Amino acid sequence: MTLKFHNTPTQEVEEFVSLTEKKALVYTCGPTVYDYPHIGNWVAYIHWDTLVRILMANNYDVTRVMNVTDVGHLTSDADEGEDKLEKGARREGKTAWEIAKFYTDDFLSGMNKLGMIEPQHIAKATDYIPQQLDLVRTLMQRGYTYQITDGIYYDTSKFPTYADFARLKPEAQKAGARVEINPEKKNHSDFALWKFTPAGEKRDMEWETPADLLEKKADNKPVMGFPGWHLECSAISMALLGNTIDIHTGGIDHIPVHHTNEIAQSEAATGVRFSNYWIHCNHLKVDSTKISKSLGNGYTLKDLEDKGFSAMDYRMFVLQGHYSNEGNFTFDALTSAKNRLHNWRNIAALRHQIHDTLQNDRDKVASDKTVLLYAAPQAVIEAISNDLGTPEALRIIDDAFARILRARLDNIHRHAFLELLETIDATLGLQLLDSTPDISDEAKSIILERNRAREQKDWLKSDALRDRLLEQGILIRDTDKDSIWEYKS
């Protein structure tokens, strides 16, 4: 099967060809762990989880790295702002290290709730300080750096293709820029590789700047410092995956600055292409407007849970939209997604109610319905392989489920049905199988008893038994042949 992705540099949907056959090296720009992630942040990770799943469904051996930014991410890219971690630490009266640990753990637990496949490597920026310093050293030796008062900077004018990736037009951009320009910088787009701790300050997180990286030293005191944000992704990616990787993912906001800078510093250092494919997801709006702290619409998973929505409900909501489109979150839309997932679960639960022999299955192969059901898993994989077309995949699943719902239980091909459910869980991570356990033997015997009562037209008894099942969270609906149970919503 052909895998295709929209590749940012070419702005086209391209066929995916990996560096090594059937192996995929993937790098995901991870969270800055200074606060709870909001639903907009999670959109990206849900899409990248789908990316990993569809690679695996196409038999790729995936090695994925996600960094955790636990140092150096400034609140402003004018390279003057505070470090987010240090700021968060002051806010909560803790050290930056404690803040990083707390929010990293919270992030990982969120990934788990959302049913994500954990990357093979979760790399903390602070664990890769030597590699980052090595990268600065290489860039220095190649003449790409210069030192000013507050740090060591990358000279973007030395990298001729700097503007290409994001199709930047530096002069035009300047006109509308809201950034204060650091007068010591040679070019507007130059960025800090390594920042010096300001004189007289002591940071929770700081490292000694190696002497050979400093242009000149006034005295013999160590110069403390910390990495600029862009440096870590390059250093970690190259350390764990090599100089060139297959796919680098991120949000669209990363295109003009973060990824542009990653490419500049990585390719200047190695002389080879940093990543063959760049996949970027669009942003999520809430109630048609941007997510921002001041509007109070940056809901967290916890906020959704408090309102009665699970992480999986939210995952369904995200999968309903395409990653390249701007999404719009509303609680009505989330309710729709929740209902859809609930309906799907009830359909998944039908597998407990089909009692087949192999012989039955063989007989059913002949019918058109079962043929269509057999085609569904492949169709789902194809849809997602085509530039992560999850909305199309959901449509295919709805189609297949509608056929199942209309069919009588003994007309459903159990094997094909199970295969479809397994494919859905493998590619979309909705955990339909895990979330739909069989009912208890007691409940089953109540259903049998009720069926006997119905045969005897003892409606009083049958309705009483139905109420008893309802108390256990089990709804019964009678069709002309079967009595089917469902989970109460």
Next chain:
RNA sequence: GGCGCGUUGGCGGAGCGGUUACGCAGAGGUCUGCAAAACCUUUCAGAUGAGUUCGACUCUCAUACGUGCCUCCA
């Protein structure tokens, strides 16, 4: 000023060059011991104007409106 994304039926929101999304809500009906479900029907679907085409909601261009990025952010 530059770079993007969007505009679909009562609401939210998809796919597709020629046929149903789906969810929520309303109305009528079929079926049913009842309930539920399912199914059928229904309320101007495709911002506007051109173009390509035998044929466009789907491709191209323009216009209008909305919205995001160009400080940190997914």
